[in-house]
Amino acid sequence: MKAPLKVSLVGVGRMGQNHLRVLSMLKGVELTFLADVDEALAQRLAAAYGVPGGGHPAAALDGADAVIICTPTMTHAEYIRMAAKKVRNIFVEKPMAGTLAEAEAIAAIAARQELNLQVGFIERFNPAVLGLKSIIDKAQRVISIDFTRTNKLSARITDVDVVTDLMVHDIDLALYLNGPAKSVVAHGFARESMIDFASALITHDNGRFSRIQASRVTDKKVRLIEATCLDMFVDCELLRKEIIINRQSEIRQREGQPYTISAIQETIEVRPQEALLSELQAFIASCREGGRDGLPTADAGLAAMRICEQIQRAVVA
Numbered sequence: 001m002k003a004p005l006k007v008s009l010v011g012v013g014r015m016g017q018n019h020l021r022v023l024s025m026l027k028g029v030e031l032t033f034l035a036d037v038d039e040a041l042a043q044r045l046a047a048a049y050g051v052p053g054g055g056h057p058a059a060a061l062d063g064a065d066a067v068i069i070c071t072p073t074m075t076h077a078e079y080i081r082m083a084a085k086k087v088r089n090i091f092v093e094k095p096m097a098g099t100l101a102e103a104e105a106i107a108a109i110a111a112r113q114e115l116n117l118q119v120g121f122i123e124r125f126n127p128a129v130l131g132l133k134s135i136i137d138k139a140q141r142v143i144s145i146d147f148t149r150t151n152k153l154s155a156r157i158t159d160v161d162v163v164t165d166l167m168v169h170d171i172d173l174a175l176y177l178n179g180p181a182k183s184v185v186a187h188g189f190a191r192e193s194m195i196d197f198a199s200a201l202i203t204h205d206n207g208r209f210s211r212i213q214a215s216r217v218t219d220k221k222v223r224l225i226e227a228t229c230l231d232m233f234v235d236c237e238l239l240r241k242e243i244i245i246n247r248q249s250e251i252r253q254r255e256g257q258p259y260t261i262s263a264i265q266e267t268i269e270v271r272p273q274e275a276l277l278s279e280l281q282a283f284i285a286s287c288r289e290g291g292r293d294g295l296p297t298a299d300a301g302l303a304a305m306r307i308c309e310q311i312q313r314a315v316v317a
Contacts, residue, residue, distance in 0.1 A: 005288065006066070007032065009068050010036075011069060011070035012035075012042055015093060033052050033053060035056060037055060061083060064086070066287050076093070076106075077102035077106055090118070092117070094119055094121050095160075116286055119296045120296075121172040122169075122276060122279050124173070129173065132225060135232075136177065142228075145228070146211045146225070147210065148225075163195055164305075167214035170210075170225075171212065174204075175303055180204065180205045197214070234246070242267065244268070245265070247266070283295075
């Protein structure tokens with residue numbers, strides 16, 4: 001029987017508490033420490049879960065096999081550097097860092113020290129996205145994928161704009177589904193030098209396109225992916241976990257006369273599964289077994305940040 005994997009959690013705010021809930025349910029995982037700058041909160045949650053806790057993140061690293069970082073974006077690089085001195089397995093919530101320069105530095109550390117660093121691009125584990133990927137992988141040809149993500153501005157997100165807060169999810173998915181980017185064109189709207197709306201067109205090396213729109217201006221919550229393929233159009237609704245395939249109509253010959261077969265619409269059932277659970281299970285498996293195929297590594301985090309910066313520069317230019 002394998003010894004439990006000792007995991008510490010740094011940052012127990014809203015997202016950190018979601019991680020805490022899931023980690024506490026995972027077999028073969030032993031929570032060793034909860035750390036947060038709000039020491040009272042860390043100690044209260046630590047008492048509730050029966051683990052040590054406190055206000056000093058460095059204490060979370062002693063004896064840990066892995067650390068999960070769920071702190072504000074602008075602190076990610078600092079805590080990754082701290083963790084990398086003692087722990088090889090590191091999970092950090094998206095984005096990997098607050099700036100491109102920090103992301104480049106972290107990716108270099110990860111490569112030099114051969115870290116198992118996973119970035120929290122949770123949408124890769126959304127069952128609807130997994131279903132979409134399996135469908136378009138079999139498509140005759142993918143022409144373009146459109147991503148729309150809107151959400152009310154959160155009071156807890158004050159250090160980053162809509163590009164690194166929301167849009168980064170779909171930037172990662174665009175690179176994951178369509179491959180490396182060749183060029184980026186972007187427009188947007190900023191208030192008090194903070195971008196709240198952005199629209200970007202990515203041309204990929206393989207000739208595909210990704211159109212990405214993200215907004216914190218509207219209260220309406222939208223999570224939508226639409227794939228245009230030569231032989232089908234696919235709607236993927238991430239909130240409802242629903243996929244609808246519209247297959248193209250065909251023109252055939254019958255006794256010398258052309259006739260049309262109407263477009264066929266299929267609704268694909270998506271198996272319910274909490275994406276955060278799948279994400280953390282994948283991280284724990286990579287800690288134990290070393291495989292990282294399909295996981296968002298430091299390189300993926302850096303690639304997304306490079307696109308983020310291009311979009312930000314275009315919008316505020």
